[in-house]
Amino acid sequence: MLAAERRSRIVSEVRRAGAAAVADLATTLNVSEMTVRRDIDVLAQQGVLDKVRGGATIPRVSERSDVDFASQTRLRLAEKNAVARSAAELVEPGMAIGLSGGTTAWALARVLRGIADLTIVTNSLPVADVFARPDRADEPYTQTVVLTGGVRTPADALVGPIAVRALEVLHCDLVFLGVRGVDLQAGLTTSNLLEAETNRALIATGSTSVVLADHSKWGAVGLTTIVDVDEIDRLIMDDALPADAAEQLAAHVELTLAPVEAPAAD
CATH class of the missing domain: 1.10.10 (Arc Repressor Mutant, subunit A)
Known part of the structure; x- marks a missing residue:
């Protein structure tokens, strides 16, 4: 064995x-x-x-699910930025891009702000804020479609049946999804039942679905499964993922390991 x-x-x-x-x-x-x-x-x-x-x-919960969004953005920042940079390489000007809630999707949104003529479909309020009117006249214009729903998650995403119904008539070139955990048996999971339903609908809008997760999400299991690992097209994680975990995942999904940049010396 x-x-x-x-x-x-x-x-x-x-x-x-x-x-x-x-x-x-x-x-x-x-x-x-x-x-x-x-x-x-x-x-x-x-x-x-x-x-x-x-x-x-089983692991003790080390990160409370109700930690505010601003605090979560500072956790594993280098890893999230590495994943975001790698994901942005898939995006071309003029595409329609779906972005879920979560801090890794938010990190990607900040990178995508520099790409012209994008249409962003998101249920995340922080992501929508990233694409608000540009601060400078020379920044690319981006059209943003913000979905609405009845329940606000700790990550400031709006989820529920209204968002799901809106997604049924939308079509994206790429969908990027943040998750609570990545596990071969439990699949891609989240801690919110309504968020799982909304994320499934978001995945269905995309020609290509891409999950974004730093290495700490490996082996973590949230309350409910969004989809199985082999139901997505690509998984992007940072290169701190253990080699045996990468080997297991690569057998089920196209896996990209993003290099984490070392912090600059003082």
């Missing part, structure tokens, strides 16, 4: 029960306890599991 497959089964066992002992995992996988401990060490470093005495548990 390959290490990647073995670790995936460990994660599945822990998530199924909420916790698992090293001895039980070793028996289930027919490997030594030392091997299981090493795997748990790796998974804990990746943030996929929490290592505890004698075994592992």
Whole structure:
């Protein structure tokens, strides 16, 4: 059994029960306890599991879901910017672009502001603000279609049946989607049921769907699945994603690993 497959089964066992002992995992996988401990060490470093005495548990929530949008934009900023730069390479002037809520989509919006003649379809208030009237007369003009809905998420996205109905008659060249988690079994997930419904409708508008996620989203699982990993066209993550995770994902979806720029020295 390959290490990647073995670790995936460990994660599945822990998530199924909420916790698992090293001895039980070793028996289930027919490997030594030392091997299981090493795997748990790796998974804990990746943030996929929490290592505890004698075994592992599902991760504690390290980022509250109600943290305000401005605070979330500062988390893993270099990684999000790397993903945004890579995603922007897919965009050409004149395209219609769908952008979901979330801070990585917002980071992409800031890059796209420099591309001319775009039409932006979004349910995100912060994204819409990025494309407000240009501060300078020489900035490219962008047409923005802002969807409305009945529920406002912690990331200031508007979701619900009104947004879904509006999306049914729209058509985008590219759709970029932020997610709460990326997992081969749970798929692409979010913590908001209405947001999942709205994001599915947004994906359906696009000729090509692209998910944006920094490496911390690997192994994270939100409340509900948006779509399975193999239902999207491309996944862009930063190059801090572990090699075994990249290998697993690349078997299911076209994967791009964006290089993270080192911070400039003082």
